[in-house]
Amino acid sequence: MTHAIPPFGNQAVAAAYLSFPPPMRKGLLTVRKLIFETAAETPGVGALEETLKWGQPAYLTPETKSGSTIRLGLPKEGGFALYAHCRTTIIPDFRNLFPDEFHYEGNRAVHFKEGAPLPLDPLRLLVRSALTYHLK
Numbered sequence: 001m002t003h004a005i006p007p008f009g010n011q012a013v014a015a016a017y018l019s020f021p022p023p024m025r026k027g028l029l030t031v032r033k034l035i036f037e038t039a040a041e042t043p044g045v046g047a048l049e050e051t052l053k054w055g056q057p058a059y060l061t062p063e064t065k066s067g068s069t070i071r072l073g074l075p076k077e078g079g080f081a082l083y084a085h086c087r088t089t090i091i092p093d094f095r096n097l098f099p100d101e102f103h104y105e106g107n108r109a110v111h112f113k114e115g116a117p118l119p120l121d122p123l124r125l126l127v128r129s130a131l132t133y134h135l136k
Contacts, residue, residue: 031118
């Protein structure tokens with residue numbers, strides 16, 4: 001596996017990333033890096049906890065409790081996805097901003113195709129929204 005930035009602090013999470021097929025792993029690691037970068041540049045978020053929830057890499061804000069959990073994984077339909085809690089407005093709010101630019105799974109996920117370029121600026125908005133959800 002390529003070196004993850006930032007390095008993994010949790011070996012179970014590192015193993016989860018290693019279990020992903022290489023094309024999906026590359027995209028998921030890009031989203032992972034974006035999550036950490038967005039957390040670092042967003043006031044009120046604090047340190048992230050990287051752990052596993054339901055066997056998927058998950059990102060929480062335990063220090064400030066500012067955000068809702070973000071998970072990364074592989075949907076059954078193929079590709080990879082960013083998941084948010086389905087009882088939040090994170091995904092619906094994002095879909096209102098970008099109704100046709102992404103493939104959505106109800107109120108819980110945004111799906112990405114293997115090898116397709118990731119639109120990092122809109123994704124940064126989605127991640128920031130999740131990391132600050134409880135500050136609204």
